[in-house]
Amino acid sequence: MKASDGDGDGDGDGGGRRAEVAWRRRGGRGEMETPANRALAWLRWVIGHVTWRPAVGTSPPPQSQLAAAPELTQSHSPTFFFVSVAPGGVQIPTPDGRTPPIYVPPRRRPLQKTKRGSASRSAPAKGSEAKLPFPSQHASGLCYTAIAHVPGRAESRRSGVAMAAARKSAGVLALFDVDGTLTAPRKAATPEMLQFVKELREHVTVGVVGGSDLVKISEQLGKSVITDYDYCFSENGLVAHKNGELIGTQSLKSFLGDDKLKEFINFTLHYIADLDIPIKRGTFLEFRSGMINVSPIGRNCSQEERDEFEKYDKVHNIRLKMVSKLREKFAHFNLTFSIGGQISFDVFPQGWDKTYCLRYLEEFQQIHFFGDKTYKGGNDYEIFESDRTVGHTVTSPDDTALQCRSLFMSK
Incomplete structure (x- = not known):
């Protein structure tokens, strides 16, 4: 593979010319000792030694999805993903011949070489399938970009949830x-x-x-x-x-309507007013989105009073008798009465x-x-x-x- 001519492969113009002079003195044999070619040598070694793997718990999705949603390629340990930068854009195949996942870090675009050794950021074109078309300033050859992906806090948290779900x-x-x-x-x-x-x-x-x-x-x-x-x-x-x-x-209100609700609430409050129990406190009815909670003693009672009423109720069946009366009175409403907790019962439509x-x-x-x-x-x-x-x-x-x-x- 030939090294690319021109700017950007060396450490500025001086570094590139010095490498070219040394190369010509060797009669054009071998590769120029430029930083780019040293990187290529390192890259060849990495490709031969890196274990390629898809994201945890998934099979590699289409490249179009990877480009649009880079979080799909997250991994729980640092993994190298490689993309090539060349005219028109190409890919580096993995050692087993499959196309590797392409990772584009969120809110950060891959670097590409430009003239004078500087770097700029470029995003993949929409709808790219088999390659990322990063325009290159090089006239020939290939310049490889290696991206080492180390998950950030948010990614690690999402990945941790994914691993937990898999277990x-x-x-x-x-x-x-x-x-x-x-x-x-x-x-x-x-x-x-x-x-x-x-x-x-x-x-x-x-x-x-x-x-x-x-x-x-x-x-x-x-x-x-x-x-x-x-x-x-x-x-x-x-x-x-x-x-x-x-x-x-x-919503209970939209299901029953105001007229039925008012009829039920008025009767229940009259029943509690005539009820003879040792103590009464406030909030006898609590209207919720999907039910009415009824408490003969009142939900404002203290914890000690709750405990005392629970004992009293087990002997005198205050809630059970009240539920029986309401069930008989409002049978046409198709309501369910469900005793729960220490001091109350819930009322809601059947089902x-x-x-x-x-x-x-x-x-x-x-x-x-x-x-x-x-x-x-x-x-x-x-x-x-x-x-x-x-x-x-x-x-x-x-x-x-x-x-x-x-x-x-x-x-």
Whole structure:
């Protein structure tokens, strides 16, 4: 392969002329000792010793995609990718004869030699398929550009996610209730539980589904809950997030209409007003996007008062009797009443229980659901009994972690 004449191959004009004089003194034998030819010698050695490989977990995509989306060629360790710079543009084949992936660093274009030894940046033409047409100032010969790709922080983070996804059991989802499953009722998750969820995500896809709205779920599982879990379903999935992005919402107001809502709310408040229980606090009804939460004692009660009401309710069945009355009164509304937590129950249209979230999970062959209120009338019952899920009853957050380690993390 001949070295190119003219400017740019040496260290300025003087370096190139000195190399040419030395070459002519040898009678034109061999190659001129220019920096370009020394680079060519190094390049020949590298081509013979570098292990060429595609991006992790993928087969090499078309060159048009690589040029348009360079992140497709990311690797987890420094890998040399080579492109040739010549009139019209050509490629260097790999030792096995295949075309190597071409990497164009984000926001940074490959250098090309120009006159006087300077360098400028040039971008590939749109729609380039088999080659990158970098115009060259050289009249003949080939000038090779070697790009060593070392992933930056953002790339490493994305690549780490890709590697973790590759390690996960394909088609398997672990889906969790919140209260009594990942946390104590209305309590924040412990640091140990948060760490456990992080470790579990390395083995399976992880989701959470709760009857509370996103604000309350965030209070328990952290402000970054929609990114800490692959799927986050608040209000039984009526508000759905996947990988931090909102993917669906549903509204109780638009479904029932204001007249029916007003009729239900007025009757329920009258019932609570006539209810004889030891104490009452504020916020007896909480209107959410996809449901109404009803609390006979009121959601403004303290934690101590919550605990006392839970004990009182187990003896006197306050919530169970109230649900029975409302179900009879509003049978024509086709509503579901679901008792959950310590002090309240949820009201929503039939089919808007936790099974609602399953419409977003069609891609999974196995959905393991973990919940504590899996008995009939409990707010985990419908999804626990669904044909789409493998149901697991848990007694506490510690029991949840124990069962999951045995199922997913012991292999």
